[in-house]
Amino acid sequence: MTPTEQLCLACGLCCDGTLFDGVQLEPGDDAAHLKALGLPVTTYRGRKPVSRFPQPCAALCADRTCRLYADRPKQCRTFECKLFKQLHAGETDLPAALRLVAKTRRVADQARRLLRRLKDIEEQRSLGERFHRMDDRLRADTSDPAALALFADLSLAIHRLKLLAHERFYTRAEKTSLAE
Ligand code: SF4
Ligand code: SF4
Structure with a gap:
């Protein structure tokens, strides 16, 4: 392989x-x-x-x-993706690329865990779509401070994920899951 x-x-x-x-x-x-x-x-x-x-x-x-x-x-x-191209071109090696994937996956998993704690169990939807739906939900109802605190953590995780995605995976102006 x-x-x-x-x-x-x-x-x-x-x-x-x-x-x-x-x-x-x-x-x-x-x-x-x-x-x-x-x-x-x-x-x-x-x-x-x-x-x-x-x-x-x-x-x-x-x-x-x-x-x-x-x-x-x-x-x-x-x-x-960019990482694939970099590995293919010898600009990074497999262990480094695998570490980057593991790091990205940890951030995405954290975002999914936070969504579950916010009672979103729509695992069949993309992460970006779930985040935007939760954003809409909590803008419409700001009465639960605990939910708002979880959403702040979620927003941070999604922000970290966006940075990783744009810096290391997306190759052009793709229609992405994590768009604004
Ligand atoms: S995002 Fe992951 S699975 Fe997709 S091309 Fe890149 S390295 Fe391969
Ligand atoms: S998006 Fe679906 S059909 Fe396309 S390569 Fe991935 S698993 Fe296969």
Whole structure:
């Protein structure tokens, strides 16, 4: 197994709803086929129809392999995060890259724990979406000081995660899970 393959199998952050909200299909992707394979693809009709499926991805296995690897859509085939590129180019080594993934995962796990303490158990939604929904909820109801204190910790964790994501993972102005 190559170092980049080892890295991705230890990571999965671009599939599990941490870095992104979902995957948008591109020309050449077969939405009906992906749907038949179990991905909940939705097509939004408009002047330019858009098909996408949400993350955490239904095809992501517990060992962080992709159940649909051979059939995965184009974005999944072509996406390489900054860390992946750096490892591939020899600008970092595997142990350092794995430490960075572990650190990022710890911050994301902390954010998920805080969301659970705030009674958000919608694990099927991306982390960014859950955070924004909680933000809306607590702006509408500021009566619980304990919840507001937890939300302050959550905001800090999400801020740390955004910094890590922008500095070490995102490669361009991607539509991300952690957008403002
Ligand atoms: S975020 Fe990068 S290192 Fe992690 S699985 Fe995706 S491409 Fe691989
Ligand atoms: S289809 Fe596979 S590669 Fe694409 S987001 Fe889902 S688990 Fe990741």
